[in-house]
Amino acid sequence: MTTHMESAIAFRASSRLAGNLQQVLVELTALHLNGKQAHWNVVGHNFRDLHLQLDEIVDAACEAGDTIAERMRALDAVPDGRPQTVAATSLLPELPAGEQHTAVIVDLVTTQIRDVVATLRAAHDDTDAEDPSTADLLHAVIHQLEKQAWLLSSENRTAG
Secondary structure, three states: OOOHHHHHOOOOOOHHHHHHHHHHHHHHHHHHHHHHHHHHHEEOOOHHHHHHHHHHHHHHHHHHHHHHHHHHHHOOOOOOOOHHHHHHHOOOOOOOOOOEEHHHHHHHHHHHHHHHHHHHHHHHHHHOOOOHHHHHHHHHHHHHHHHHHHHHHOOOOOOO
16 A cells, blocks of 8 residues: 555656666766865965856765755655765765875866766766756756856867
8 A cells, every 4th residue: 555655756767767867966076075185285376266266166075965865855765975975986086195286186186076067968968868857957057067167167168
């Protein structure tokens, strides 16, 4: 017999959709943590601006992760953002320990953002047929992170 609460959930994520969203959550959480690591340990030319820009990236990753986790709950899936889960399942490489020069941080974090976007794009393409509403959320996160990658990578670019 279906309970009132069970019947109130209009759409439930398939295991594939839930798995894709879990991986997106893990990567966004890892980006958030790595962005903070970079923020605390960046040194060199243009330090202050980059220090503040890294906080914008951290905030974007944190907000996006919360949106994805809440969407998972709305679809009756259970998000897992525990540190052990993130460490064990994230595909992002570990940042080097200690102080890092601004140019190095720009390249490292830009690469990480682009890696997270690749995960989001794969999840988006897989999600769109099953749940266009969730695909719309993923699209918005892709848009935001690609903008952050462009802004950050411009620090190390030269005109031409």
